Amino acid sequence: MCTGPVGDPDRGDRVSANLTLIITASFMIGCGVYLILERSLTRVLVGLIMLGNGANLLFMVAGGPAGKPPIIGTAPTEEMADPLPQALVLTAIVIALGTTAFLLAMAHRSWQLNGNDDVQDDLEDAAIRQLAATDDVSDSHELSQEASAEEDAEEEVYEEEGAEQ
Amino acid sequence: MLALVIAHFAIAGLSPALTRLLGRRVFLALATVPLATLVWALAQTATIRDGGSVVRTISWLPSLDFDIALRMDVLQWLMVLIVSGIGVLVMAYCAWYFDNDDPSLARFAGVFVSFAGAMLGLVLSDDLLLLYVFWELTTVFSYLLIGNDPAKRASRLAATQALVVTTLGGLAMLVGILMLGQLSGTHRASELIADPPSGAMATAALVLVLVGALSKSALIPFHFWLPGAMAAPTPVSAYLHAASMVKAGVFLVALLAPGFALAAGWHGIILTLGVLTMLLGGWRALRQYDIKLLLAYGTVSQLGFLLTIFAIGTRAAALAGLAMLLAHALFKATLFLVVGIIDKSTGTRDLRELSGLARRMPVVFATAVVAAASMAGLPPMLGFVGKESVFAALLDVASTTGGDGTGIASYAGWLVVVGIVLGSVLTMAYTLRFLWAAFATKEGVAPAPAKPVPAGFAAAPVVLAALTLGLGFAGSGLTRLFEPHLALYPEGAHHAELALWHGLGLPLALSGIVVLIGVFLFVKRKVFAQFQALTSWTWSTERIYRNGMRSLDRAAVEVTGTTQVGSVAAYLTFILLVVLALPGAVMVANFSGSVDVIAWDHPAQAVVGAIVILAALFTTRSRRRLRAVLLVGVTGYGTAMLFLLHGAPDLALTQVLVETTSLVVFVLVLRRLPDYFTDRPLSNRRWFRMALGAAVGLGVAGFMILATNARSQPPVSDGFPGPALEFGGGHSMISVILLDMRAWDTMGEISVLVAAATGVASLIFLDTRMSGIRRVFEIPYPETVEKIPTAPGRRVWLPGPRTLTPDRRSIIFEVITRLMFHTMIVLSIYLLFAGHNHVGGGFAAGMVTGLALVVRYLAGGRYELDEAAPVDAGMLMGTGLFVATASALAPMAFGGAVLQSAELTFHLGPLGDPHLVTSTFFDVGVYLVVVGLLLDLLRTFGSRLDRQILREEREAETPAAGGARL
Amino acid sequence: MTMTALVPLPVVLALFGAGTTLMLSRRPRAQRFVTISILTAIAAIAAILLVEADRNGPQVLWVGGWASPLGIALVADRLAALMLLVSAVVTLLVLLYSLGQGMTGDSRKAPMSVYHPTFLVLVAGVSNAFLAGDLFNLFVSFEMLLFASYVLLTLGGTEARIRAGTIYVVVNMLSSALFLVSLAAVYAATGSLNLAQLSQRLGEVSDGTSLMLQLLLLTTFAIKAAVFPLSFWLPDSYPTAPAPVTAVFAGLLTKVGVYAILRVQVLLFPDSHLSDLLLWAALLTMVIGILGAIAQSDIKRMLSFTLVSHIGYMIFGIGLASAAGISGAIFYVAHHITIQTALFLVVGLIERRAGSTGLIRIGGLAALSPVLAILFFVPAMNLAGIPPMSGFIGKVGLLQAGIDDGSWLALVLVAGGTITSLLTLYAVAKTWSLAFWRTPEQAHEMMLALPGLEEGQEASDDKHEITRHGQHIHMAGTAFGTRELEEARRVIDSDAPDRDLYQRLADNSLPKRLPLSMVLPTTALIAFSLVLTVVAGPLFGFTDRAADDLLERTPYVHAVLGEDG
16 A cells, blocks of 8 residues: 555545545444344434444545645645535534434334334235235136126026027 | 317216206207217218318427327218217117116216217327327226226226226237337328338337227227126117227228238238137127127127228228228117117016017017118118128139239138128028017017107117118219228229129129028027037137236235335345445446555544444444443544544534534433343344445445545635635635535535424424423422522522422532533634634534533423523524525525625724624524524423323322322 | 526525424414415426526526535526426425315324424425535435425324334435445545536546446435335335325425436436446336235325336436437426326325225225216326326327337337336226225125135125135235235224224214315316326427437536536
8 A cells, every 4th residue: 555645746636545534434334234234223323323424434535635624824725634525524414413313203202102112014015925925816806706607607598598499 | 170079078078067957868968069070070071072181280299299180081081970970879869768867877978978079089080199099088988988887896897807908909009109100200190001111110010000909899819898898888888889999990900901901910910810700709699698798799790890801901892891880880889779778678688588579669679670681781781782892802802813902812812701701691690699589579488578668769779770771772872982082992803882783693692691591590599509509618818818917916916025025124235235236346347456545644543443443343232222322422433533633623523512412312312212122033134234234334445445546636625715715704614615605505404403303393292392391480399398489480590499309409510500501602602603714613503502401401400401491492493594594595685696695894993893704694593403403302302201201100109109098 | 686596596485484484383374374475486486497497598506606616506407497396386286285184194183383394394305406506415405305204204103104204214314325425435536516517527537437436326316216126115105194295205205316317317427338227127117116006905005106116117218318218207207296296185085085095995985076086087097198198198208219219128118118007007997996986885895704704715796706815805806915804804893993984984974075175286286287288299398408408418517617617
């Protein structure tokens, strides 16, 4: 791994990835994924928070090398860190707060209703799956009745015709 | 023309009102529209006979090359006469058929006349897409007509069956039409016939179109829907079979024949299926009991017959076809109407119960005989004229080489002749069976009691029968009229002419044979029936349709069962797998070894990173809720640290504040939830989840490395510093971006907070957000406390004694809190206004204020909170959003852009000249929203849950107390 | 002041209204007034923008008056303006409907102080998503409409809604996280987030990387748009919400996803390698979706599946990537927003009139309320693509585009689309037959006869048309789970509050007639869908022009960055 100096001319404006940040972020995201696949809504929430933090770190990577705080006058501008990703992340963090609050409310409500905060499966789907489980068709049964009725009628025709005159 | 079509739908709209007015006589009113159409069509006779055509074109959808193009030539003219003429008669007939008190009258009348309108539009369309429009409309209206008595299961089924089958064909046809249009650049029938496209694509298109025609005209293998459609009221059946719906297919074939008769597949498909259908229909007709069903199978047979003739494509055949088309319309309508009369007056259609009607209703009987004779092809009826010329035309095809210009091989020609002759024999037989069944006096059967038939009721069939008879002698006149249409076809072997007497010849002989064998079959019907019983086959396309539908429903259940797992985890897994499979795979494929990375900008990053990673790992393993929450908090603070090291103090500050708030909220809620996560046995799903987590982690890392290495341009933010100072008027770029450059994002973000808080409130106080705000002085002291305030309502510095039970109090904490509170508020105000040039800003300020409230709450409980902030949280956030948006709109008043900011400098003399950026107002809005949010969270997760807990405790105590008392 | 000043108003006004209604939380009448007037204003503005965009090209506003490309650009080109207008009309009517309903979508009365502000935030989010000229701003607008939708979906916090809400919320939060990652990657690769600028800069990114970015964004949006195999969450979450909420979700939210896919595909990745992928996804979405619809025994769920299925049509058009295809897709979006919303509103009426939307419990609605029958039949047929209504026109446009394309895959899609349309008709016809034609008595007797049935036995005089096979019972081609049915049976025996229509009619515990305040907005919306048919000619001309702009790209880019940009 080469530690290229910041803004080295031959690298043009290419940003070289900060491996530490990337690895940290990836770990948080990986663990987050592991957690959101859990059944407990609290765990899911914890997972989502981690996903969020990880994603936010990635913006730092995207912004390029670290630098001085982007406050004009405190340092020459070329030494400052890219302010845009910071602003974006700030927005993202705030939204994450909303996420936490709302999911917690849901967890609480679901605890009130079910005595636990586990994610429930969908019932209608369960019903359909139950149908699928039994290897039988969802046939328009009326039709087959129609058929049998018609055939009976035909049978009759023959007899009657035979019996006639 | 268009006006006439529209008139049908218009009067349909009026039908409910008219029905209320006229009762069943409404049909007479509705009949005026088809009558007008009939008159109009007759008025055009001259033009048509002279080979002219009536055309009307309105551009509608140029981008789809789809115009409202109407055109009336001979063929269309004839169809219009049939559709409107029979329409008039059937409607008049309805006026007697129905009862005044029939509840479905209004609906039926409306749908019926709309149906007539759709049919009229169909036969007048020149643009095939327009034709398809009316085609489908007839399908839908017939669906409603067949299901007219929906309480009967049979009619519901028949309706659905007809709908599905004909729509299936229709859609195939639509695709065919579109393909034809794509090949030849037009959807106009007239232009397509002029130069028909050729090639494999064209053949495919043609076949698709034919599927439509065949399904509509109930040819094999679609024939089964038609008898089912008998569920409809008899007048509908009469109209459906004689004049409309099923005639649509015939019409389409007749329309395209001039252009496509020579196209590949045309003869093969239509002739084969046509002849087979004719035979099958006749065969089955002979086995029916219900005389209406008998006629229905008769129609199936006749449709096969008609399509066969029109498909031939010689002048003679075309002429014969037109004659038969007219003849069939007349006699089939008559017969159905007769059945209707019988059904109405005797209450049955079963031939085992009908007897001796010939004597009881002679007029009806006479009418039936005339029509039947025409159906069987006996002179001097129009049916005979038609059939004669059919035989002539077919014989020409079979005998002349090259099939009289049709390219039909001689043997095929003869096969068709034989088929048609056999078909006619069966027709003869079932005609007799019909007459016998309906009118004959059968011994052993009691004469059916029959109500007298009012004249008006019988009028329609009589008129039709009269025409059948009269037109039989008008052969030459009809031939003149049809000339222009015939000109579309090449001159045939003989000059074709409709006439009662063609002289002795093979055609006449064939007619003779047909009559003889037909009569024989009828006389020997007992033997023949037994023969049929022997050869009766169980195979039927209806069963195929049924099985098709069954397996469709089955497939639906199966597929849905497999895809709709119904569990969140599964759906998330799908999503993540897609992420790995699509972008992930591409990333791996493009991942080169020579990516350019650095270990860190600053070693400290590595240390913090390690801590964060550990915390993250432990979080996944922790089984206690609180532990998990604290650990995730660690990752959060760690992230803040990394932000700081990266040079993002604002970010770090915000992150810390947010983390802290989340922790508090978490703890407040966790009070209620069980300490431990519900235990689940270690399953291999777990290993799968780990693998998935790892894969996604790696994937994301790959995305970032690949992406960062792709950068070749300076970030857009390089241009920020200058403008930030001059235009944004702030030193802190972050806050300039948030409050000015990208204030639009911030506005969205605070609205998200508002929504989230509202959601929390709606989930915690389910019914209303209003949590009563109780001031301390409203609360009486508990008995334990003696001290009484000097004046009631005076504020107390430490409300603890009133609001908290002694064991929950910590005087020190309360005091410290009271002292800290104002300092924190001051700090937050500072942050609010300093933000523009230093670290801070409205959001941070709001969070600090919020945390101050949090501390107040933790120390003094919910009353303390209401003391500190006696306002409704929703109100506060509302005001915040209001201020923010108002200050966003304000600049527009001065001709600026939304959210445009300006610098104001005040001159306060000795106090100096503080200058203020208008975006600060926006920031105040943000501040208010954030404070509101935290207040809301405290009211819900804090106070409200306190109350709930308290209530539960009380509930827990009361029964115990009761027990003690006993 | 030029018309561009109007561009941000749909969003700002909505949020302004949200704030105001929160402040007025104790004054319902005032809230109504504010919300209605603001939504009306938005519709008017959208109309003006539509005309402007059509006459003078894309209307661009740099928020805060910042020089490009520093700030955030809001762009109202033909596509955005059209979406804006349709959504504005729809939201206005839905709001009127929900006022008429008193938001008693269920037994519990939902708080107005929650409904109004949240609904307005939703509107703001949707409008912003259409106008956003900046990828991150698109993310923010998604969050706005998502959070609002979370709240509306869990309104009243009943068990069913919490269950459904959890699926919806968690799935969407994951997709938001994915969106963030994609944004980080895009910024890392280009150093910009402005769409116009990205359309230039992504050209310089290596093919592999840009394909990766494209797929990341596509996956994110496909979740929102409910494209197979990312669509399964939708039918589990939408149907439980109150009718008007479901209606506006079904109408708008998925379409925002479709819009995002279209915008990004065409503007950022013009020489896309993904056409085939999109076409396959479209095919599976259509077919599997409609099969789901056939399997359902509840009208709401049935419609949710048709919703998913018809998303496939739009993806089909986008996948063709030809002017005709995109134009058809845009037209279909406009049509589908209207019709799907209308249908869900009608279902709300059914629920009100018959007390249930379960096909087990209801029947005979055609006789019971002819108005309701018409209100259901017309849009249902429109959905099934029966001519000459807008659904048919959109379908023809797409099929024609597919045939013009001529590749075998496109032709397969044509076949698939045709079959889907047939199956849609079959699904709605089945619903019609059971809910509107079959009499309540028949429905009732069926249910009584049901759980008693032995294997293979049938209760089959003309009244009950049912048999039992294994775990489920068939009637009229619909399969009902025995568990489900036994539940219903218990309902019948006990005096449980929700009984089947027959009983409710017996003890007339149902409103005799439907409130006009609900019927009128529904009728208006259906009328609007028919207007789309009447003006189909000019409208299709418009979508053609919109499609050309999109494929050309320069009008958009120049309008945002200036001619030299």
